[in-house]
Amino acid sequence: MATIRELLRVPHGDTVDLASVDPRSTPGLPDIRRPKAKAREQLSRVGDELAGYQERLYAQAKAGGTGRRLLLVLQAMDCGGKDGTIRKVIGRLNPQGVHIVSFGPPTPAERRHHFLWRVRREVPRPGYVGVFNRSHYEDVLVARVRGAVPERIWSRRYDEINSFERELVDEQVTIIKVMLHISPDEQRRRLRARLEDPTKYWKYDPADLEERRHWADYQAAYGDALGRCSTDEAPWYVVPADRKWYRDWAVAHLLRETLAELDPHYPPPSVDLAREKARLAGT
Amino acid sequence: MATIRELLRVPHGDTVDLASVDPRSTPGLPDIRRPKAKAREQLSRVGDELAGYQERLYAQAKAGGTGRRLLLVLQAMDCGGKDGTIRKVIGRLNPQGVHIVSFGPPTPAERRHHFLWRVRREVPRPGYVGVFNRSHYEDVLVARVRGAVPERIWSRRYDEINSFERELVDEQVTIIKVMLHISPDEQRRRLRARLEDPTKYWKYDPADLEERRHWADYQAAYGDALGRCSTDEAPWYVVPADRKWYRDWAVAHLLRETLAELDPHYPPPSVDLAREKARLAGT
Numbered sequence: 001m002a003t004i005r006e007l008l009r010v011p012h013g014d015t016v017d018l019a020s021v022d023p024r025s026t027p028g029l030p031d032i033r034r035p036k037a038k039a040r041e042q043l044s045r046v047g048d049e050l051a052g053y054q055e056r057l058y059a060q061a062k063a064g065g066t067g068r069r070l071l072l073v074l075q076a077m078d079c080g081g082k083d084g085t086i087r088k089v090i091g092r093l094n095p096q097g098v099h100i101v102s103f104g105p106p107t108p109a110e111r112r113h114h115f116l117w118r119v120r121r122e123v124p125r126p127g128y129v130g131v132f133n134r135s136h137y138e139d140v141l142v143a144r145v146r147g148a149v150p151e152r153i154w155s156r157r158y159d160e161i162n163s164f165e166r167e168l169v170d171e172q173v174t175i176i177k178v179m180l181h182i183s184p185d186e187q188r189r190r191l192r193a194r195l196e197d198p199t200k201y202w203k204y205d206p207a208d209l210e211e212r213r214h215w216a217d218y219q220a221a222y223g224d225a226l227g228r229c230s231t232d233e234a235p236w237y238v239v240p241a242d243r244k245w246y247r248d249w250a251v252a253h254l255l256r257e258t259l260a261e262l263d264p265h266y267p268p269p270s271v272d273l274a275r276e277k278a279r280l281a282g283t
Numbered sequence: 284m285a286t287i288r289e290l291l292r293v294p295h296g297d298t299v300d301l302a303s304v305d306p307r308s309t310p311g312l313p314d315i316r317r318p319k320a321k322a323r324e325q326l327s328r329v330g331d332e333l334a335g336y337q338e339r340l341y342a343q344a345k346a347g348g349t350g351r352r353l354l355l356v357l358q359a360m361d362c363g364g365k366d367g368t369i370r371k372v373i374g375r376l377n378p379q380g381v382h383i384v385s386f387g388p389p390t391p392a393e394r395r396h397h398f399l400w401r402v403r404r405e406v407p408r409p410g411y412v413g414v415f416n417r418s419h420y421e422d423v424l425v426a427r428v429r430g431a432v433p434e435r436i437w438s439r440r441y442d443e444i445n446s447f448e449r450e451l452v453d454e455q456v457t458i459i460k461v462m463l464h465i466s467p468d469e470q471r472r473r474l475r476a477r478l479e480d481p482t483k484y485w486k487y488d489p490a491d492l493e494e495r496r497h498w499a500d501y502q503a504a505y506g507d508a509l510g511r512c513s514t515d516e517a518p519w520y521v522v523p524a525d526r527k528w529y530r531d532w533a534v535a536h537l538l539r540e541t542l543a544e545l546d547p548h549y550p551p552p553s554v555d556l557a558r559e560k561a562r563l564a565g566t
Binding site for chain 1: 342343366370373374377379381383385471474475479484485487489495549550551553556559560562563
């Protein structure tokens with residue numbers, strides 16, 4: 001049976017045509033009755049497994065045995081569900097071993113540096129699970145679509161990103177890049193909910209409507225970024241995300257398959273156990 | 284009925300005699316059969332409430348309406364359960380709104396600064412729940428017991444801490460300081476478990492045995508710190524922590540009572556809802 005990683009992975013190379021991926025589809029979920037209930041139930045079980053892997057990853061690094069760490073990069077159109085995914089999936093982990101960073105529009109100070117400068121500073125430490133809520137990919141997405149930099153600049157960033165990510169992989173950072181893929185209709189529904197539900201008013205940003213007008217340009221920019229930067233070392237996955245329960249299920253499985261491959265183990269004792277037991281008994 | 288805060292709060296002033304608090308007691312838990320099962324069940328429900336408060340606190344700050352934030356300071360003897368408390372209680376919150384910092388022994392660079400320098404940099408931003416795993420209190424605990432600085436230095440730190448915390452309160456930081464109080468026997472049991480359980484070897488640090496020899500000195504140092512720095516603005520609570528299920532229950536309730544008093548609300552809309560709905564329909 002194909003793994004979820006195989007089903008959702010973007011092939012390296014040409015532009016990806018996002019229109020060919022149905023945002024309401026549920027790849028890898030068995031064809032069953034009540035898939036939503038099933039997916040939620042599995043998420044809970046997989047969440048416990050993730051927490052187990054995370055503790056072993058953390059323990060290994062703490063014992064100095066490895067520099068291994070995980071980095072989840074989340075990208076999406078506005079309302080794509082990045083925050084919800086963090087709450088529902090990353091919320092299953094031990095918060096003490098998690099490093100979450102939201103990359104907003106670069107500040108004036110950040111703009112004076114290379115676009116990767118602020119990103120390098122936030123790479124998770126060994127043993128940690130890092131999450132980028134938006135990332136250096138904004139520099140080939142919004143920066144390109146809204147013309148913040150000329151083509152001469154953004155066009156060379158794909159190679160810069162690939163080099164940067166290769167460096168991270170050399171430092172034992174395992175990278176999982178996920179694009180949460182929603183439809184324009186689903187975005188409208190979610191924006192409308194923010195205007196109708198008093199518990200969601202605070203999420204509404206009028207600037208999102210301006211971005212929405214550039215939907216096609218963003219999809220094209222995503223297509224280039226995903227295709228050109230989905231490498232063997234740092235693959236991109238497209239997760240159909242109109243259905244939140246599938247989105248969470250899929251991201252949890254991507255993490256689980258990746259962590260299972262890393263297969264972290266509790267480290268052996270670093271002390272003479274018998275001797276320490278005797279010392280302890282004497283206190 | 285007394286609140287958990289009232290039951291566990293340290294009065295301001297003189298040295299606290301920690302020996303007068305039974306680490307196996309369960310103040311505030313109704314006298315019932317199977318208290319452990321009940322406490323765990325309540326923790327789960329209170330956890331959901333905490334997540335609700337947290338979202339409203341975050342939403343308020345995001346809307347710019349307030350600089351309010353929460354800071355939980357956790358202190359304990361080794362094996363006192365700081366990590367477990369974070370996993371079990373703080374793990375109920377949305378990790379994206381949480382800022383956890385572990386303060387280890389100061390680095391040479393940190394030692395060149397005032398002891399509060401590194402702490403100020405980690406104060407949570409508006410809307411966030413910050414957690415200090417150890418804190419500036421180490422500078423009147425280990426620094427005093429192990430003689431890292433002369434009495435002339437550490438003895439004035441209580442006042443410096445009180446001033447610092449008053450500043451934070453002025454910046455709308457609500458401070459909850461919790462000492463997880465275990466017995467020396469319980470510490471021995473937990474240290475032994477780290478020498479007997481292969482999934483816990485990595486937590487064992489031989490230096491903990493050296494610290495353990497100074498138990499009485501630490502209890503005295505805690506007694507001074509708790510009494511002198513339990514102020515109206517930033518109270519200390521002593522949580523009996525030999526029983527992990529009580530510890531988690533109590534910390535969750537301390538947070539809940541504090542957040543209920545803050546009573547954060549979803550902010551009102553910052554836009555003309557009807558106008559935005561019409562704009563959205565036109566996209």
